[in-house]
Amino acid sequence: MAVWDDLVGQSAVVAQLSAAARDADAYVTAAERGEQLAVAGSAMTHAWLFTGPPGSGRSTAARAFAAALQCRSPDRALGGQPGCGFCEGCHTALVGTHADVEVVRTELLTIGVKETRELVRRAQLSPAGGRWQAIVMEDADRLTEGAGNVLLKAVEEPAPRTVWLLCAPSTEDVLPTIRSRCRQLALRTPPVPAVADVLVRRDGIEPDVALAAARATQGHIGRAKRLATDERARARRATVLRLPERVADVGGCLRAAQELVDAAAEDARQLAEELDAKETEELRAALGAAEGKRLPRGTAGAMKELEDRQKRRATRTQRDALDLALTDLTGFYRDVLARQFGSEIALAGDAASAVERVAVASSPERTLLRMEAVLDCRAALDRNVAPLLAVEAMTMALR
Incomplete structure (x- = not known):
């Protein structure tokens, strides 16, 4: 299973990230041999901005890319692609235990200056054992203005093997100075049949239930799974859909x-x-x-x-x-x-x-x-x- 398998309906994005992972692998391999290979001008860059509607898979794409950057699959020597999904680098990055992959998600309404400064400090360090140091910020749209200004310097002048992976609903949700320094990837809402197929294949949900949930949530994979498996979630949705006929007075x-x-x-x-x-x-x-x-x-x-x-x-x-x-x-x-x-x-x-x-x-x-x-x-x-x-x-x- 490749790291891209959970990224549904985003073939163009997968192609671009795969090309970047190949160039990133070539860059690190050359450095390990004492050779020089420029990152500039290649498919790889040090700052990415993933945008798309809720459920499109922004954070999924960012985490999959972070895993591909850490891939150490022996098949690559035979022409395989980074992101095998089985090697230690891929596996630990996907499950959240890789020392060089930091996933930042806030449980609050905003991300403040203090937390951002700590991330910037970490970004200046070399990878502890992996090929790249990847920082995935799932809620870049929740950065306060002060925090965004703190982040700007790190994105503008990153360490040689640090990559920032920022996620937001749209480019307008990120400071113009930050988005202008990122390579932008726009994800789309996955097709309903593709979401239903993932629910059946990955989660073992009955096909008719999976299709109904995918259609009801308009292609949002996470919500579709919850709707298909949680009776209380279905009851609450039913309450919402009864509202339009209850506002007569x-x-x-x-x-x-x-x-x-x-x-x-x-x-x-x-x-x-x-x-x-x-x-x-x-x-x-x-x-x-x-x-x-x-x-x-x-x-x-x-x-x-x-x-x-x-x-x-x-x-x-x-x-x-x-x-x-x-x-x-x-x-x-x-x-x-x-x-x-x-x-x-x-x-x-x-x-x-x-x-x-x-x-x-x-x-x-x-x-x-x-x-x-x-x-x-x-x-x-x-x-x-x-x-x-x-x-x-x-x-x-x-x-």
């Missing part, structure tokens, strides 16, 4: 808004409980606290720091869950609009009867206004408007 709008926010909070709580319990237990064990016993003296501060971090993460998780719900709602109205223009195919497909009723009861102009109301709500949440107020304003506009 003011009372209905306010109740629907409260239920939508509560569903997002419940989704976030479920994810947090699973992760928080594991983190807390691991920290207690590291601090030497026996099960059911008090923490050793002087360690309470570490536990308090963990609790504060978990609370901040919960805020982001709830907002992300609410944003996903609004994405589902936008998809519903997109299907309504398609039906109003004569299409017989509901793109999301799992609320066909509701789509039909709403399409008949309104006009395309009204549907477009409703879609704008949902997008306005997402923009308000980005500006840190209180979730319930933003959603109430949206449901009143939907009415």
